[in-house]
Amino acid sequence: MSSRSQTTERGAITVLRVVCGLLAIAFSFPAAYLVWRNFTSDADPLGLLADRRTLEPLWRTLRLAVTVSLSAAILGTAAAWLTTRTDLTGRSIYRVLLPIPLVFPTFIGAAAFIRTMNPGGLVFRLFESVGIELGIELRGFFGSWLVLTLFTYPYVYLPVAARLRRLPAALEESARVLGDTMSQAFRRIVLPQIATSIAAGTLLVFLYTISDFGAVQLMRYDTLTRAIETNYLARPPVAFALSLVLLVLAAIVVVGENAVTRRLPADSGSRSTRTTEHGLGRFSFVGQLIVGLTVLFGVVAPVAALIDWARGSGRPLTVDNATIVEASLNTLSVSVVTAVVAVLAVAPIAFLVARRNDRFGRYAHAAVIATFALPGILIALALRFWTLRAGAIGNAFADTHAVLIFAYVVRFASLAMGVTLVAVRSVPDRLHDAASMLGADRTRRLRTIDLPLMGPGLLAAAGLVLLSTMKELPISLLIAPLGFQTLTTRIFGSFQEAFVAEAGIMALVLVAMSSVLTWFLVLRRADHL
Amino acid sequence: MHTKIYALALAVALLGAACSSSTTPSTLEGAAADIYGGDCAAATGDEVTIYSGRKESLIGPVLEAFGCETGIDVAVRWAGSTDLALLLSEEGENTPADIFLSRSPGPVGFLEAQGLLQQVDADVLDLVGDEYQSGAGNWVGFSGRKRVMVYNTEAVAAGELPDSVFDLTDERWRGKVAIPASNGSFLDWFTVFRDQAGTDVAVQWLEDMVANDARYYADNRSIVEAAARGEIEVGLVNHYYNYQYLADLGDDHKALNYDFPGEDIGSALIITAATVTAASENVESANALLEYLLSEPVQQYLTESTFEYPLAAGVEPASVLPALGGLEVGTVDFDALGGDFEETTLLVEATGIQNQ
Numbered sequence: 001m002s003s004r005s006q007t008t009e010r011g012a013i014t015v016l017r018v019v020c021g022l023l024a025i026a027f028s029f030p031a032a033y034l035v036w037r038n039f040t041s042d043a044d045p046l047g048l049l050a051d052r053r054t055l056e057p058l059w060r061t062l063r064l065a066v067t068v069s070l071s072a073a074i075l076g077t078a079a080a081w082l083t084t085r086t087d088l089t090g091r092s093i094y095r096v097l098l099p100i101p102l103v104f105p106t107f108i109g110a111a112a113f114i115r116t117m118n119p120g121g122l123v124f125r126l127f128e129s130v131g132i133e134l135g136i137e138l139r140g141f142f143g144s145w146l147v148l149t150l151f152t153y154p155y156v157y158l159p160v161a162a163r164l165r166r167l168p169a170a171l172e173e174s175a176r177v178l179g180d181t182m183s184q185a186f187r188r189i190v191l192p193q194i195a196t197s198i199a200a201g202t203l204l205v206f207l208y209t210i211s212d213f214g215a216v217q218l219m220r221y222d223t224l225t226r227a228i229e230t231n232y233l234a235r236p237p238v239a240f241a242l243s244l245v246l247l248v249l250a251a252i253v254v255v256g257e258n259a260v261t262r263r264l265p266a267d268s269g270s271r272s273t274r275t276t277e278h279g280l281g282r283f284s285f286v287g288q289l290i291v292g293l294t295v296l297f298g299v300v301a302p303v304a305a306l307i308d309w310a311r312g313s314g315r316p317l318t319v320d321n322a323t324i325v326e327a328s329l330n331t332l333s334v335s336v337v338t339a340v341v342a343v344l345a346v347a348p349i350a351f352l353v354a355r356r357n358d359r360f361g362r363y364a365h366a367a368v369i370a371t372f373a374l375p376g377i378l379i380a381l382a383l384r385f386w387t388l389r390a391g392a393i394g395n396a397f398a399d400t401h402a403v404l405i406f407a408y409v410v411r412f413a414s415l416a417m418g419v420t421l422v423a424v425r426s427v428p429d430r431l432h433d434a435a436s437m438l439g440a441d442r443t444r445r446l447r448t449i450d451l452p453l454m455g456p457g458l459l460a461a462a463g464l465v466l467l468s469t470m471k472e473l474p475i476s477l478l479i480a481p482l483g484f485q486t487l488t489t490r491i492f493g494s495f496q497e498a499f500v501a502e503a504g505i506m507a508l509v510l511v512a513m514s515s516v517l518t519w520f521l522v523l524r525r526a527d528h529l
Numbered sequence: 530m531h532t533k534i535y536a537l538a539l540a541v542a543l544l545g546a547a548c549s550s551s552t553t554p555s556t557l558e559g560a561a562a563d564i565y566g567g568d569c570a571a572a573t574g575d576e577v578t579i580y581s582g583r584k585e586s587l588i589g590p591v592l593e594a595f596g597c598e599t600g601i602d603v604a605v606r607w608a609g610s611t612d613l614a615l616l617l618s619e620e621g622e623n624t625p626a627d628i629f630l631s632r633s634p635g636p637v638g639f640l641e642a643q644g645l646l647q648q649v650d651a652d653v654l655d656l657v658g659d660e661y662q663s664g665a666g667n668w669v670g671f672s673g674r675k676r677v678m679v680y681n682t683e684a685v686a687a688g689e690l691p692d693s694v695f696d697l698t699d700e701r702w703r704g705k706v707a708i709p710a711s712n713g714s715f716l717d718w719f720t721v722f723r724d725q726a727g728t729d730v731a732v733q734w735l736e737d738m739v740a741n742d743a744r745y746y747a748d749n750r751s752i753v754e755a756a757a758r759g760e761i762e763v764g765l766v767n768h769y770y771n772y773q774y775l776a777d778l779g780d781d782h783k784a785l786n787y788d789f790p791g792e793d794i795g796s797a798l799i800i801t802a803a804t805v806t807a808a809s810e811n812v813e814s815a816n817a818l819l820e821y822l823l824s825e826p827v828q829q830y831l832t833e834s835t836f837e838y839p840l841a842a843g844v845e846p847a848s849v850l851p852a853l854g855g856l857e858v859g860t861v862d863f864d865a866l867g868g869d870f871e872e873t874t875l876l877v878e879a880t881g882i883q884n885q
Contacts, residue, residue, distance in 0.1 A: 217747040236615075
């Protein structure tokens with residue numbers, strides 16, 4: 001390479017570092033707010049850590065987060081492998097259905113699940129009608145574990161499926177030819193290549209679980225978020241201190257994951273348009289059981305309750321079609337924009353981390369990911385806190401869609417990070433070298449090499465952000481411009497006051513919309529690229 | 530190629546939605562028309578911004594009717610009362626909100642303690658009895674919700690229903706009672722309980738309930754559902770969720786409300802409150818709206834359509850509601866609700882009910 005191109009390369013890295021620095025600052029504002037609140041109120045996070053009333057919920061939070069992470073990792077990976085690398089019957093339908101649990105707002109998703117599965121529920125009555133008395137009641141640790149596993153496995157499933165679709169078949173086939181069984185080939189060839197995707201997804205599951213309030217509350221499992229929620233009005237300093245404990249916990253886990261991932265084998269840049277399909281043979285029953293039960297419990301069970309609610313009783317509804325259409329379009333437009341902005345925001349960070357293993361990149365990366373552990377309401381309050389203190393700039397942006405989308409991006413960009421990292425890594429350096437030797441400039445290389453290769457990964461990244469934004473509640477309630485209602489805020493408004501017919505109808509619209517979007521934006525494109 | 534067409538269709542649809550929403554009707558439709566049936570007044574240029582912890586499905590028509598009848602432009606942020614109180618506290622003197630509507634007095638007291646509320650006009654305060662307003666005149670109640678016991682009609686015979694909430698510590702109810710111990714309206718009720726019976730008695734009762742394996746649930750709504758399914762037999766809730774469920778699900782919903790007889794604390798009335806923020810620059814419009822909430826047509830609507838108790842003098846509760854006056858609501862010091870909120874939260878937490 002000539003010294004001139006080396007100079008421009010270095011210049012470009014500097015620019016990237018500055019961009020990453022700015023992004024890290026932008027993503028750190030909720031953390032900065034929390035620290036500020038802890039200093040300005042008489043909060044005592046260290047003192048609380050010695051208190052039994054903090055330690056017990058903290059222990060429960062950890063226990064839940066670890067078990068949910070493990071089960072979601074296994075379930076997500078299994079479902080991804082079964083639907084992308086095998087001849088499982090119905091896999092193309094499963095691919096549309098499997099991401100759906102991501103779109104249930106937990107406050108109604110968990111309630112719907114309970115309505116179907118618990119004593120007196122739909123399934124219960126079904127069994128009762130054939131004379132079987134079900135004695136299970138979903139609650140506490142088990143109930144929380146089950147619901148959170150079912151609602152979070154897509155954080156693993158989507159990135160792993162995207163990765164599996166790009167893995168070349170050749171090595172796996174050679175291993176099979178040389179006598180490996182299907183599971184040996186999976187362990188020795190496939191697993192090392194998808195390990196980073198699994199780790200990144202599992203980290204998200206962990207962070208989501210420690211920040212979740214809706215599911216654990218409905219399942220009556222007393223975690224740290226319940227303690228935070230109870231103290232908001234009664235003892236705000238305690239709520240802020242406990243939130244800081246949550247954030248520090250998240251930071252420790254993120255740094256830990258970072259250390260582990262760096263020891264994992266680097267993703268090879270190899271790719272192929274041809275992938276292999278294992279014949280499941282006599283194991284196809286097991287495959288159907290795993291994926292089928294996941295869909296049954298994660299999608300069909302909650303949807304059944306939603307339909308049951310939505311039937312109503314002929315009482316005149318308090319929402320009309322125009323309202324639902326408007327809310328749907330609002331949801332759609334802000335979610336799509338958020339997804340695009342989130343991917344654009346994490347791309348430079350992912351590039352610095354994946355290509356250069358740059359320290360600035362890693363800091364920004366940690367800031368983005370750890371933020372995912374903060375409950376949405378804290379991000380909303382933090383954003384309001386800072387815009388009110390930003391003078392004229394704050395006034396210009398307060399109550400605009402721009403602020404809303406910024407808040408969504410801060411909340412959910414972490415979801416796009418892991419997948420984008422894997423996507424950036426999947427572009428082999430040698431292709432770039434070859435292209436620049438042949439005289440292709442940066443833009444051309446981006447268009448002809450990077451984007452086509454990273455395509456499925458970036459779409460999966462955008463899909464994760466999109467589906468999560470569609471169901472977001474606290475930020476949508478507190479930060480959206482006055483009068484701007486999304487489907488989720490309308491569902492919340494109806495459901496909280498027991499207008500279950502309206503809530504059921506709008507939740508079904510949300511589910512339908514997200515399945516269509518998953519189909520058009522993620523699956524269809526990804527398969528064709 | 531296809532994607533572009535979809536994107537184009539989306540853009541057209543969005544544009545259409547944007548245009549169609551800018552026309553204002555000259556008369557109201559739907560529930561709002563029940564409150565005000567006349568022609569809408571011309572816009573006065575005045576505006577009022579509301580943070581509403583009461584949900585749109587209930588209060589939306591009232592605000593719509595107010596805007597139409599007065600020509601005052603109404604902007605609303607709908608969210609949970611606790612979340613809005615936190616937001617108002619964060620915004621302080623910079624808040625765009627003129628009015629805060631809370632579903633219970635706790636969040637209002639939280640703001641009152643920080644000096645973020647201002648005096649409500651005396652004319653407005655006069656519309657309700659002294660027992661339904663803050664002693665400092667910073668907020669006014671505009672509707673009431675009764676605490677009741679919801680019960681599963683198949684598991685509990687009418688003859689078994691207890692005379693008092695104190696009887697729920699009986700062996701008959703071991704493991705059968707649900708309590709929404711972290712819910713705002715339960716905490717407010719517990720403050721009333723402390724105020725009426727004394728803190729020792731109230732705490733002893735809750736500890737006895739814990740000892741009797743009372744079960745903790747997240748909120749009123751999930752208790753009503755659990756009672757209807759038979760997951761629990763009885764639960765302590767706000768009265769009106771069950772009416773809504775019965776309206777939606779009819780006979781499939783196997784739960785009914787039970788009103789403890791006499792002056793039992795289990796049937797106390799919890800009020801929803803309206804306040805004007807200290808930062809409000811639209812004080813006149815804000816007070817006009819508070820007055821509107823307490824006007825006869827609105828109070829009538831609240832009780833007929835949303836099953837709440839009217840607080841303005843001269844309006845009777847809907848006939849489906851159990852009669853008021855069991856508990857001498859006049860003796861309840863609602864001010865204590867706000868101020869004692871922290872203490873109540875700590876006391877309830879200390880009983881361990883939330884681990885049940």
